Amino acid sequence: MHGRKRTEYKHRFADPQVAAGLAQKAQQWYALSDKALSLRENDDASMTLPLLDKMLRVNPDPLHLWNIRRSQLLLQSDSNWLSTELALTAAGLERNPKAYGAWFHRKWVLQRQSITTQVSTMESLLQQELALTDLFLQRDERNFHCWNFRRFLVGLELQLYGGTTDQDTTTLGDGSWWMTTTTTEQVIGPQITAASKTTTTIDSNNTTKIHSILQREWDFTQGKIVSNFSNFSAFHYRSKLLLLSSFGDGNGWSPKLASTSTQSVQAMAEQEWSLMENIMFTEPDDQTIWWYHRFLLDFVVTQQQQSAADWYVPWLARQAETLQVLVEEDDSERGCKWGLLGWHLVLSRLVASSEENKEERHQQMETVLDRLIEVDPDRTQRYQIMKKQKQQKPQP
Amino acid sequence: MTTKVENEEGEITAEIVTNDDAPTTAKEEEPAKDEEGLLLSYDVIICGTGLVQSILASALTRAGKTVLHCDPNDHYGELDTVWTFGYMQERQQQPPSHGPEEASSEEDDVLLLSPEGSYQTLKFHSTEIKTDFPVTTIGCKVQTPYGEGTVVGTQKSNEQNDGIRLEISMSKWTMADGTHPTLFMCVPNNHDEGQDETRQQQKDNNNKIVSLKSIAARRVLQQQSRSLALDVNPCLLYASGQAVQGLLTSNVAEHLEFQTMAAVYWLNHNNNNKLERVPCSKGDVFQSSLLPSPMDKRRFMKFFQSAMDYATERELQQQQLLLSTDSNNNNNDNQQENTEEGVLSLNERQLNQGRSLARPQNKAVSQKDLQTLYDCMEQNMDFETYLQTHAKLSPQLRQLIRHALALEVGGSTCSGNENQAVGLSTLEGMGRLCDHLKALGRYGTTAFLTLVYGSGEMSQFFCRSAAVYGATYLLRRVPKAVTWTSDNNNAVSGVTLAASDDAFMGAVPAKEKHVQATHVVIAQDAKLLTKSLPPRRELRRISIIHGSVVPDASRSVIIIPPGGILEQHNYAIHGIVLDESARVVPAGCNVLHLTTIVDQTKETVDDSTITAVLDQAVKVILESSGDDADEIYQTTFSYGLLDDDDDDGENHRKVSGLHVLKRPAMPLIVDEAFEQARGIFQEICGNEEEFLALSEQMQTKLKEQLQDAYRGPNQVEDDTEQVVLDSAMEMMKEQSADDVKEDEKKAHDVGT
Structure with a gap:
């Protein structure tokens, strides 16, 4: 419905012929819905x-229709319905590329398939699916369903090579996430498989494959x-990939960089x-x-123990200068x-990790917040609180 | 559509307006016709079939005017046409058009027209065919009597005094060990192949070593020359603008095919004459090598976003203006809506603009910047100064904006010479920039669309659509002079058509005669030149390139700023590169169109001086492309650009009903032609009729003529949804029928 004027769309209904056609369709749909709901297992x-x-x-x-379909499929004696289901979900997604049910069904089908199929067949199937997501993301680069689906596919791919890092990528691929409550850890969100948090050892051959993926x-x-560059989905995915990386030790994956051959967190x-x-x-x-900037600052802090701190402060100082300009x-x-907010964030990180010019930086943060109150009066209270927080020592 | 006279007695000819069977003409009073089948009097006579005239003819016939459209040439379009390779060669062999001549009679009530129309100042300067490439360079791919190979070594031969021994690796042959055999052959040192064409050809087939490039070049220019469609004046359309609107309103767009231009390149003379992409979207800006520092990017974006806001505001003002000039009946609601939706509203007006250069939805309009802009316009500041002082852009960026985005032609280095083009004012510059910006992000990666099969198709299709609605076409007939009444009114009385002894397809010679008209449209450059040659000439070069000119884009625009090629050349050079996807060249080739302006100095200049600038431009472009591209054919020609002030007599200026079209200099974008046509259309028809839309009068006429065959615009589209639902219903019915049967059967079983 994007890019179509509501008035134009509504105007169609004024035509009695169109309206009659639509009414007839609705009637048919109701009849079919009733029929579908009355379906029983022994049908x-x-x-x-x-x-x-x-x-x-x-x-x-x-x-519910997808649910009925799945329960019917499970009753089937021969389970060779991969191609028909893929075709059906493809048709459905063509009609509505954001249909939750269709995406979930596709994941479900592939997940079941991955249990029973050989690695080589699964590999080629996943390649096809990845190529499909490529096309989908060309059409609409911000379709988060498709991004999630892609992460799910990559999760399956990693699973083929026993690739589980410290978190189970397969489950995270379907859009679910780990949540730590006071006592236990549990998986939240739409899950395809039961979550398992195990670490297995992978042989070196598979390691290279996982790294290349x-x-x-x-x-x-x-x-x-x-x-x-306004595609947040891409940056979000990037942040997820960085979480899978481990800089410093030789075995872990970290992104290869164009600028330098060293795969350090600094580079x-x-x-x-x-x-x-x-x-x-x-x-x-x-x-x-x-948002990505904020993530990266946090990420670098977590990785900082492994790397020398003598680049961290100058790195932040340069950011502060650039943002000031x-x-x-x-x-x-x-x-x-x-x-202004970004500058403030960088300054607060600087203050937290370096004693140098501390007073001056505090002063700068103060002016930044004053200016923010000026340009964004709607959030005055927030900036006031940020001012107060600055007085206290930041949390380590 | 061409009128052909069949006999002297005035039998019906094959034109549309004289079709007596049509119910329209039968019902109305029969208009008076002469022995050629032409009406005695027309509403409008249009001389010349250039693009503006063609658009105008189509618009006028749609509004119900009777139109006679004549052209001295045998094809549509004049300088806006597409030449075939054969036609162009023929044209080159024609003697150059005669220079200015004294008018035979200085009559007060006559304006003489050139027998060649707008072609009168056309002149070819140089033509080169290069189909012979040397084989003596290492790495050159060659055809030998034993198959294809690559030259891997050369050395002076001992056997022949002036021969060179080539070492050729035969790539089509592979030995058992995987290597290619080597062939040693001698070629004469002075590898001059052009001595005797026919003997050369025979030799090629026998035992000569020929470069594969030569073979390909000959194939293009000989066997495949029919796939060459060479625009005299290649034009582009803005993806959103007057031209697109006109083409849609008139439905002419349905007969044409369009393609996007993939990139706009800037020849950066500050960076070793490299071709660099002009940023056309935010994504381009953040990667662009033309904007090296982050601060450049910031200022560039900032300037563009305020320019976009200005464009939106200007558009709204224009709408307001239209509404207020419109009849004030019940438009109040509309007006209300428009005033509310001011530039301050934060909604992106068009979703597709979001990805080009517009500000994001959450960003406020900078009223301050807009106010500064208005102040500068008020002061009549020139564009350059505005960009420098208020937008704080670097000299390189200023040049980029003026020439690659506002498409300014005139020189930036003009100093002291009053005759030369002075830079644009802020108002003009921003106007041109806005036209460009509005078209960005509409379709494809740039703002431009090109026509498949050449942009000259457009004039032809507008002529055809005019003929469909009743215009009479007379090609190969020279409109000799425009006449007007010599009394005080000074109103146009008609056009004198020259006698025609043309024997085309059995046409019988026609006598010289006078046809009356209320309005006459002529092109300024079709007026018979009497004084001197025009002060400026538009210089065009068509190059056929084997290989690709720009490595990663098949269809692109190249902008070379003034002084970018030759220091003293004060005009920009516009280049258009098209490949086989635009259906103007055979596969594997590119056509490179270059356009610029040269000043016609008093003394006669020889051809090589005139063509020097474009010779150099081609060289630089091919060097920077880096690819293995060779120019295999080029032709350079020019035609005069008339200025307003070099009109003779001035007397016809005061004549009412005479409309003179001025060809704009370097019209890269056709939108200007539509603007011009609309202006004249409104002069003739007033503001009542919509430009290029079918008038009610014409619609009723069509309905009468076509009767049952006429269908309204509402047609039922295919409904796949309905089909699937129907089949599902069908299935359900069958199923329930089966169930019933089964139940019956069960009941029966139980019963028994």
Whole structure:
């Protein structure tokens, strides 16, 4: 419905012929829905499955229809329904690329397939599916269903080679996440498989494969970012990939960098900053890059123990300088809100990790917050609290 | 559509308006016709079939005017046409058009027209065919009598005094050990192949070593020359603008095919004459090598976002203006809506603009910047100064914006010479920039669309659509002069058509005669030149390149700023590169169109001086492309650009009903042609009729003529949804029928 005027769309219903046609369709749909709901386990699957097939092709959204379909499929004696289900979900997704039910069904089918199929067959199947997500993301680069599906596929792929890192990537691939409550850890969200948090040892042959898969995904996000840097899905994926990386030890994966051959966290952080800098200066009012900036600062801190701290402070200091230039360039009434917030964040990190120029930096943070209150009066209270927090010692 | 006279007695000819069977003409009073089948009097006579005239003819006939459209040439389009390779060669052999001549009679009530129309100042300067490439360079791929190979070594031969011994690796032959055999052959040192064409050909087939490049070049220019479609004036359309609107309103777009231009390149003379991509979207900006520092990016983006806001505001103002000039009946709601939706509203007006250069939704309009812009316009500041002082852009960026985005032609280095083009004012510059920006992000990666089969197709299709609605076409007939009444009114009385002794397809000679008209449209450059040659000439070069000019884009625009090639050349050079996807060259080739302006100095200049700038441009472009591209054919020609002030007599200026079209200099974008046509259309028809839309009068006429065959615009589209639902219903019915049977059977079983 994007890009279509509501008035034009509504106007169609004024035509009695169109309205009658739509009413007839609705009648038919109700009749079919009633029929589908009355289906029982002992009904003849050779009749019910094609019926559900037709209904889901017309409307891929109703989850209960997909559920009925799955329970019917499970009763089937021969389980060779991969191709028909893939075709059906493809048709459904063509109609509505954001149909939750269709995406979930596709994942379910592939997951079941991966249990029973040989590695080599599964490999080629997954390659096809990945190529499909490529096409989908060309159509709509911000379809988060498709991004999630891609992560699910990569999870399956890693599973083929026994690839589980410290977190189970397969489960995380379907959009679920780990949550730590006070006593236990549990998986939240739509799960395809039961979660398992085990660490297995992988032989070196598979390790190279896993690394090349992750690198391929990193390059994929690079391509998407270059074509539209406002694509938060790509940055989000990148942050997930970074979480799988382990800098420093020789066995873990970390993104290969164009600028340098060393795969240290410093080199990665330098490269990401130069990308971010260019994007921030092109469009400082695009929130995407600021979220990623925030993530990267946090990420680098977690990795910092392994790396020398003597680059960290200068790295932050350079950021602070650049952001100051960016903020001062903007002389409009609304100011550069996100630049100010980013600058403030960098300054607070600097203050936390270095004693050098501490007073001056505190002073700068104060002015930044004052300016923020000026340009963004709606959030005055928030900035006031940030001012107060600054007085206390930041949490380690 | 061409009128052909069949006999002297005035039998019906094959034109549309004289079709007596049509119910329209039968019902109305029969208009008076002469022995050629032409009406005695027309509403409008249009001389010349250039693009503007063609658009105008189509618009006028749609509005119900009777139109006679004549052209001295045998094809549509004049300088806006597409030449075939054969036609162009024929044209080159024609003697150059005669220079200015004294008008035979200085009558007060006559304006003489050139017998060649707008072609009168056309002149070819140079033509080169290069189909022979040397074989004596290492790495050169060659055809030998024993198959294809690659030259891997050369050395002076001992056997022949002036021969060279080539060492050729035969790539089509592979030995058992995987290597290619080597062939040693001698070729004469001065590998001059052009001495005797026919003997050469025979030799090729026998035992000569020929470069594969030569073979490919000959194939293109000989066997495949029919696939060459060479635009005299290649044009592009803005993806959103007057041209697209006109093509859609008139439905002419349905007959044409369009393609996007994939990239705009800038020849950066600050960076070793490298071709660099002009940023056309945010993604381009953040990667662009033309904007090296982050601060450049910031200022560039900032300037563009305020330019976008200005564009939106300007558009809204224009809409307001239209609404207010419109009849004030019940438009209040509309007006209300428009004022509310000011530039301050944060909604992206068009979703597709979001990805080009526009500000994001959450960003406020900088009123301050807009106010500064308006102040500068008020002060009549020139564009360059505005960009420098207020947008704070570096000299390189200023040049980029003026020439690659505002498509400014005139020189930036003009100093002291008043005759030369002065830089644009802020108002003009921003206007041109906005036209470009509005078209960005609409379709494809740039703002431009090109026509498949050449942009000259457009004039032809507008002529055809005019003919469909009743215009009469007379090609190969020279409109000799425009006449007007010599009384005080000074109103146009008509056009004198020259006698025609043309024997085309059995046509009988026609006498010289006068046809009356209320309005006459002529092109300024078709007026018979009497004084001197025009002060400036548009210089064009068509190059056929074997290989690709730009490595990663098949269809692209190249902009060379003034002074970018030759220091003293004060005009920009526009280049258009097209490949076989635009159906203008055979596969494996590119056509490179270059356009610029040269000043016509008083003394006669020889051809090589005139063509020097474009010779150099081609060389630089091919060098920077880095690819193995060779120019196999080129032709350079030019035609005069008339200025407003070099009009003779001035007397026809005061004549009412005479409309003179001025060809704009270097019209890279056709939108200007539509603007011009609309202007004249409104002069003739007033503001009542919509430009290029079918008038009600014409619609009723069509309905009468076509009767049952006429269908309204509402047609039922295919409904796949309905089909699937129907089949599902069918299935359900069958199923329930089966169930019933089964139940009956069960009941029966129980019963028994």
